[in-house]
Amino acid sequence: MLRKILFYFTLALILFVTLFPLYWVVTTSMKTMRDAFAMPPVWLFSPTLENYGKILTNPAFLKGFANSLVISVTASVLAIVVAAFAAYGIVQQGPARRRSIEGFVLSLRIAPAILFVIPTYYLSMRLGLLNSHGLLIAVYAFINIPFAISLLVTFFEEVPREMREAGLMDGAGELRVFWHIVLPVVRGGLVATLILCVLFTWNEFFIALVLSGRDTQTLPVTITSFLTFQGIEWGALTAAATLIMLPMIILGMLVQGTVVRGMAAGSVKG
Amino acid sequence: MHPISRNPTRLFYQPVIGFLALAAFALLGYALWLCLHNIYLMGTKGTQFVGLQNFVRLATDWRGLQALWRTALFVALATSAEVVLGIAIALFLDKEFRGKKLVRAVILVPMIMTPVIAGLTWRFLFNAQSGMINYWLSTVGIAPVDWLGNPNVALYAVLVADIWQWTPFVVLLAMATLETIPKDLVEAARMDGASEIRVIWHVILPMLRRTLAVAALIRAIDSVKAFDLFYIMTKGGPALSTETQNLYGYTVAFTNFDISYAMTIALFLTIVTNIALLLLNRFAMPKGVR
Structure with missing residues (x-):
């Protein structure tokens, strides 16, 4: 049982490290300027498509x-x-x-x-x-x-x-x-x-x-x-x-x- | 006797390979010609034959030699870290569990992510003021580090990004090989009471040797050529602390427009790499891999 927990914990860590940079880029693209640079970072925010509007024009x-x-x-x-x-x-x-x-x-x-x-x-x-x-x-x-x-x-x-x-x-x-x-x-x-x-x-x-x-x-x-x-x-x-x-x-x-x-x-x- | 080979299948590849060979040799000849002249786009002097002057200049160019040493360091660190970490993760994942397919797909992501974007992302994460790395460090009480602005650590920051992007290649290559290993052999060793570490060391790793050698070779060749991450994250700075030979060649060619000297650097880099690979192949590779 402990082995299994350890396995899934390590697996989760590997996946987290692999995907975090991607996740961070995609979420930052949907944040307002203020949320993007908030310290400590905001994990929950209301997404905006404003940045996409800017780039697509x-x-x-x-x-x-x-x-x-x-x-x-x-x-x-x-x-x-x-x-x-x-x-x-x-x-x-x-x-x-x-x-x-x-x-x-x-x-x-x-x-x-x-x-x-x-x-x-x-x-x-x-x-x-x-x-x-x-x-x-x-x-x-x-x-x-x-x-x-x-x-x-x-x-x-x-x-x-x-x-x-x-x-x-x-x-x-x-x-x-x-x-x-x-x-x-x-x-x-x-x-x-x-x-x-x-x-x-x-x-x-x-x-x-x-x-x-x-x-x-x-x-x-x-x-x-x-x-x-x-x-x-x-x-x-x-x-x-x-x-x-x-x-x-x-x-x-x-x-x-x-x-x-x-x-x-x-x-x-x- | 026969101007055209009697084997018609040769006609399928001969024009293509012939053209590639011709183009490659023409380019190489032209490259050599450039090395032996003094083409400098910012000057007004006409093109002159200068013999080996560019090579002499390279041998005494402190900045170039430092870049060469830095390239060697980066290649050695990146390759060994990626191979060791890659094999460890592949062994770790070498069992049946739910969602294995999905895990494999996720691991592929860094490799196919546009390298320029990967560089931007890591630059973002390593940002001294608002980067996540410093934020996480601060949560455990470590003072912020100016990752990309400090000449002592910038190279390692780029290294981390490279390891992130390319360890998956080793993982996936090793996973593919592990699946072809007959499971009963491994089971038999386990039944004999061999510890897991002994099974890995004496049964599994020897069968992975060839794959590992290939992975290491491919990673070494690619990291000599690494450019995108360096260009985006540090552009060789601060204080030239992340300038590799490839980057130095780029700067000499397209910032200083010293075409002939840049060509000499590029040619030298290629020759050194090939010699290193030959030696590695000859002495360091396990028997049977060649």
């Missing part, structure tokens, strides 16, 4: 939202299309060739972003591309491709070899087999990978900070511009923060099992 925030949406979805869809072909091809190769290709793909994922962000910045500056959506979409697609390949490979592996062989025996070409037989089987994996690409692109900050211009700022950059020296407006800031992260937390929940699998893909089996 802020043109910079709306612009950032549109940019984030367009850039993350386009770059992810592009990456998935390309990566699906590559992953299918890689899975069909012998073990030695597979290992070397997957090793190369993994090394692309490991390289620090700053290594290619500086040359890309300098080059695009000289070409006058620093304020274009195309640049960010291309860069994010380029980053998402290696990630999507390693994750998709794990889904393509699970397709029974006999299915593909049966298709080839029936005289279907490799492209038809890929399109009509294998792709429908991995549909779930494709969707999960797409969602994860959107999630990572949406959340990404460093590249966006360097390579986005006035018209192409994504939300993580937009929200840092609210951190002004005149003092931080925490109410509006936390409302914006909630609107930025909540869609991603919902998306992440939809593909729960795949998040960790995706981050470890390509390195767990080595």
